[in-house]
Amino acid sequence: MKVDTKTQPDFFDSKVLGHPSGLFVLFFTEMWERFSFYGMRVLLIQFLTMSVIGLNPGWEMNMVDASAIFATYALLLYITPIFGGIIADKYIGYRWAVVLGSLIMTLGHASMTLETEFFMYLGLILLVIGTGFFKPNMTSILSEMYKSFPEKKDGAYTIFYMGVNAGAFFGMMLCGYIGERIGWHYGFGLAGIFMLLGTLQFWLAKPIFGNIGDVPNKNIQIAEVNEETFANAVEEPEESKKRNPFTVTDYILIIITSIIGFLYAFDDAFFIVGQIRLFPETILGYDGKTVVILAGLLIFLYLIISRIIRYPRIVRDRMIAVIVFAFFTIFFWMSFEQGATSLIVFARDNTQRILSGNAATIFNIFNILLTVVPLIIISWVLILLAKQTIKKAFISNIVLAITFIGVWGTAIWMLSRDMSSTTYEVTYSAIKQQILDDNQKPVVDKHNQPIYEYIALSAANQPKEGDNVVKHTASISQLETYEIGQPVEIYKELGNYNILSNKQKDLLISEFEKADKQATIVQAEVTALNDNQIEITASWFSILNSFFIIALASLVSKLWDSRYNPPASIKYGLGLIIMAIGFGILAYGSHGITEGTRVSMMWLVFAYFFHTLGELFSSPVGLSYVSKLVPPRMIALMFGMWYLAIAIGNNLAAKLGGQIEVITEKYSLSVFFLIFTVVPIIAGILVIALNPVLKKLMHGVK
Structure with missing residues (x-):
């Protein structure tokens, strides 16, 4: 059963900024996990594609193969949380799942520091497994904390989300800098160190949480699906409460599509690593992989359609609306996640990263403020937390202090190193x-x-x-x-x-x-x-997404609270179009450049600005509307569909990003970015045009 925080009268006694101190323990735990995740991610493609001979050598993979490896990794990151959530719910509880996931991820980062083929791939596997345990259960603990205080949830999730972005920001900045300047294994290692310290401070803070997260929950939750997600859902019509159990045929089709899906996920990686093909080379004279995947898609579509038509009309229509949004979310993440592959390579190989004179002075001042000001703010929160929890969790506070001494030391070293060169x-x-x-x-x-x-x-x-x-x-x-x-x-x-x-x-x-x-x-x-x-390091540009989220999130939120709040399909379409503008800027900026020439860094800065603005328009909409449109008893299934769409989008993003060198050689770099300009704009216009249809399908949900 769940823990009712109302039965713990002192739960809200130790407050930090009006919230229980446990929220900020979760904040810092998530921050260090995101630090390690994004710190590793910003280095991986660079390491895989760097020359074998050099001052900071890599594996000299071509971009296609490196991105295919990353594509498998990105896809599995959204699959394993389903199983991690189920195991936590049924067997080990949320807290143990978070600790287990953190430790597995720490081992993954440690493996990657060795940079050998076996340990690099082992490290990626461990990171995927660890994320499966960690990702769904952090939000489950947060949900359980605020179960009896729903009015405080919006503020709590806003604070938690800032922890996510703060971790991503500093992880990409510091791990990226050390990886590029000193050595890839040092960057991978720094990510693992903070992952381990974050785990320790979380586990040692157990007295703050009481029994929260310890008792397995009887209700299976998928990824970030918690009870608050349908708190504002429209009441389920009486006619829709009729059950629609899975048939034997349904289960058979699920097994078949799952097998094909996993074969697809691993096929490229298996062939690159061991020359092993998971699909037959040919079937009836056609490419075997293409035939099997098309067959799997057709079976999957039949499964979804056959299940949906069995539901009563209102439920059926609302589920169709969710699937339409899920379909368009593939195009969003397919483009947005170029930040993990092609944009890193573009920053490294095609962006003018050497500044001199006034430009260098301005950048140094900006970079110091960009680094120090957020650290001061977060350190202030750390001090507030310590004042409230030092007696209950003394050692946890000591560990947390060590992490901040470490990140302050690393940041000061980075800034002084640049200034003294x-x-x-x-x-x-x-x-x-x-x-x-x-x-x-x-x-x-x-x-x-x-x-x-x-x-x-x-x-x-x-x-x-x-x-x-x-x-x-x-x-x-x-130096x-x-x-x-x-x-x-x-x-x-x-x-x-x-x-x-x-x-x-x-x-x-x-x-x-x-x-x-x-x-x-x-x-x-x-x-x-x-x-x-x-x-400037190539990794530095990746922090712009987190910076712009922190800077713009409150403005976009105020827009949605005003009378200018548009319908979901309009928001989503605008998000796609705004993001596409960012790629259009890159297409224009890179027009006519040749091998060895570089463009101004401002093209990339403006691109990240529009990408982030597009994310703020689109990303929060999907999860919100899934929770509103789907009855609680079907929430797990439809959230699974939603995360599957995100997984497919991430997978396609990596595979298409890997084509940057091929398309550039055959056409131009500008043509490559035009692909991610035109496709999202078309998708955005289509989803906006579908607004009347989607409004009708939602049956009153706003």
């Missing part, structure tokens, strides 16, 4: 070549001037007769001190040069010799100093 102008010999297009015509800039590339001379690049050898200059930011006129050896990675230490040089030469390749180390000379320049 010196930029050197180094000169080297290079072959000057005019860039030609596919038709061997000179490529020109917007002023109709020819564009040249400079190929540095090295053991691997020696001049031939007729080559135009010139002196070229590059700007390099380093070490060099003198003007000092000879140095430099190495190009991710489009930028680095001055090599003797240790780095020896390691690179060794790796080139193992691969039987000529080293591309370049002889150069320091010719000038420039103290006002900074290179």
Whole structure:
């Protein structure tokens, strides 16, 4: 049975900002889990696609294969919570499920630090399993806490949601920085450390929660489905209370579609890792995988349609409305989740991330404020929590203090490292070549001037007769001190040069010799100093989504509370169109760029702004309307359908994101982003056009 918090008179006695202290224990637990999740995610694609030989080497996978691995991971993240929720409900309770999931995820991060093929894949598997236990049961504990205080739930979930975004923000910022600047395994390791500390502070805070989350619940809940989700639901019509039990045929079809679904989820990963095909190569002369998947889709559609038509009219119509929204949510997440794959690669390879002069000064000031101000606010909340709970959970508070000392220390180290770097102008010999297009015509800039590339001379690049050898200059930011006129050896990675230490040089030469390749180390000379320049990490841009959510969420919420609150389909359609504008900005900004050229970082900043605004319009709508449209006894089934749609969207996002290099090579980078501009706009217009139909199907639900 559930715990009634009204029977615990002191439950709301220890308040922080008007809420029980237990809410903020959950806040910090979720924050550190999101820190680890997003901290790892922002590194994974970069690590998989980085060159095997380099200062920060990776696996040198092509983007298609790397994204296929990520696609499997993303799909399973939305499947395992179904089983994790059931196990917690029936057997181990929410608290143990959260702790078990956290520990499994910690082991996953630890495995990934080893960077070997076995342990990397093992780490991803453990993260998927751990998320399955963690994700649904955190919200279940929160729901149980406020079961007797429904009027406080909206505020509680708003605070909890801020914890989600704060964790994502700092995870991508700090793990991304350490992973790119120091080494991938350090970034993966930092994510695991905070995951472990977050687990400890949660478990040691048990006295604050009493019996909440300890007793298994008899009612199966799926993912974030809690009783509050249908608190505002329209009363179920009398005629709809007729049962519609699953038939033997239903169960058989569910088993068949589930098997096909899991084969689809694992097929690409199995083939990439072990050359194992889970589908036959051909069936009746057609591609076997395509035939089986199409058959599975047809069976699935038959299953859904056959079940829906058995319901009374009002219930049937409302479920059809939910399925329409679920269908369009696939297109939203298919585009929005490019932030996990193609946008990271675009930031790394095609965005101008070196700023100098006033631009560098402005960025440094902005980045300091962006880092320090949120940390001060969250640290203040930590102090308030400690005042209320230090006697009940002393050790938990100590662990939480250690986590914040760690994150403060890491943040200060990151900021001081950037501020103390010196930029050197180094000169080297290079072959000057005019860039030609596919038709061997000179490529020109917007002023109709020819564009040249400079190929540095090295053991691997020696001049031939007729080559135009010139002196070229590059700007390099380093922590070490060099003198003007000092000879140095430099190495190009991710489009930028680095001055090599003797240790780095020896390691690179060794790796080139193992691969039987000529080293591309370049002889150069320091010719000038420039103290006002900074290179932004590719990971930094990913934090913009969390930043804009925190900045814009209250404004959008006020809009929905005003007389300008549109119907659900209008909100959803506008969300799709607004997000598409972000990709349209990228398509315009990347128009005409060639390999080796980069665009202003502002294109990416504006894109993330519109993506986030689109998310705020669309994302909260779906879950809200599922809870309103579906009777409580069918809520689990329809939420399962909803999360399946999100899983498919995430899977497609990764697979399509993996095509960025293929489409860019065949057409252009601008065409790649146009795909995610046109498709969501069409989907948005369609869902807006369906508003009269959906309104009729909802039968009074607003």
